[in-house]
Amino acid sequence: MLRILAQEYPAPRPVLKNLIIAVLSGLFITLFLIYFKPFNLHLDTNENNVFQISFFGCITTIVLVFFLYVSPLLLPNLFSDKNWKVGYQIIFLLLIILVIATFNSIYSIYRNSIPFSWDYYWLMLSRTCIVGVFPTAFITFLDFNQKLKSNLNLASNILKNKKEFIKDSRHVTHQILTDLKNETFSFIENDFNYAKADGNYTDIFFLDENKLKKVTHRVTLSSFEIQLKEVSSLVRCHRSYMVNLNKVKNISGNAQGLKIELINHSEIIPVSRKYIPIVKEFFQKNS
Numbered sequence: 482m483l484r485i486l487a488q489e490y491p492a493p494r495p496v497l498k499n500l501i502i503a504v505l506s507g508l509f510i511t512l513f514l515i516y517f518k519p520f521n522l523h524l525d526t527n528e529n530n531v532f533q534i535s536f537f538g539c540i541t542t543i544v545l546v547f548f549l550y551v552s553p554l555l556l557p558n559l560f561s562d563k564n565w566k567v568g569y570q571i572i573f574l575l576l577i578i579l580v581i582a583t584f585n586s587i588y589s590i591y592r593n594s595i596p597f598s599w600d601y602y603w604l605m606l607s608r609t610c611i612v613g614v615f616p617t618a619f620i621t622f623l624d625f626n627q628k629l630k631s632n633l634n635l636a637s638n639i640l641k642n643k644k645e646f647i648k649d650s651r652h653v654t655h656q657i658l659t660d661l662k663n664e665t666f667s668f669i670e671n672d673f674n675y676a677k678a679d680g681n682y683t684d685i686f687f688l689d690e691n692k693l694k695k696v697t698h699r700v701t702l703s704s705f706e707i708q709l710k711e712v713s714s715l716v717r718c719h720r721s722y723m724v725n726l727n728k729v730k731n732i733s734g735n736a737q738g739l740k741i742e743l744i745n746h747s748e749i750i751p752v753s754r755k756y757i758p759i760v761k762e763f764f765q766k767n768s
Contacts, residue, residue, distance in 0.1 A: 486568035490625055491737050491754075492553070492560040493573070499549035507542030511535045533592060540584045548577045562737050562751065567625050571618055578613040582606040625736050632734030635757065639732050639739075639764050657708050659700040666698055673715065674743055675750055676723040678702035686746065693746055713766075716759050718752040726763050 553560040586605035731742040739752035
């Protein structure tokens with residue numbers, strides 16, 4: 482159990498999928514309360530009561546939007562795949578449940594016109610936890626196992642199509658325009674290993690006399706990618722990385738996606754789910 486909690490897991494991202502999850506979760510809570518009336522909510526389903534009950538679902542949606550979409554947008558360094566684990570995901574989801582329970586308690590007190598009491602708050606908290614805690618842990622573990630198995634199989638299939646090493650003898654030179662006025666830099670394609678985003682700058686790692694060196698230029702990774710769009714082996718594999726697929730030594734997988742190990746370099750390059758088809762297609766074409 483403890484080993485699973487320490488495994489890597491995809492961090493929440495400010496993507497449309499999380500907004501949809503927030504809306505559907507709020508709708509589910511509303512319908513659940515209206516039709517099943519749990520926790521002694523024996524209320525008539527007249528228009529006024531349905532509206533009041535639906536506010537519990539609105540609370541769920543608002544809280545989920547904040548935690549699943551707004552927070553990763555405001556704190557990208559905190560919500561980073563580099564540090565995110567299964568245990569962090571469970572704690573994060575339990576925090577969401579705690580906040581939802583707190584706002585539900587406050588709303589219930591207001592709705593029923595009763596004075597605040599800690600006993601009532603703990604009652605609301607326990608009810609919310611009953612609904613959310615066990616499904617949260619179960620779904621997280623299930624999702625982790627599914628992602629891990631899928632990505633391990635995918636990495637294995639890609640490696641079957643990959644040659645031991647594609648010895649690219651091309652010495653094509655590429656010239657890149659930076660964000661500084663009229664400034665350019667160039668590099669030999671076969672020397673390029675990978676590039677890493679650093680805000681408005683890009684760190685470029687390349688071989689120089691069989692030693693890996695780094696240079697930094699004032700150009701965003703997106704601009705760097707666009708200028709190399711026609712080069713099939715130099716591809717974007719992550720929001721923060723571009724890689725030379727001709728330099729790939731090994732490919733592995735975990736719940737976050739694929740991991741690339743390059744020749745002559747110890748750093749592991751992540752491949753996010755969005756870019757997996759590009760990497761897979763390259764090795765299929767060059768198998």
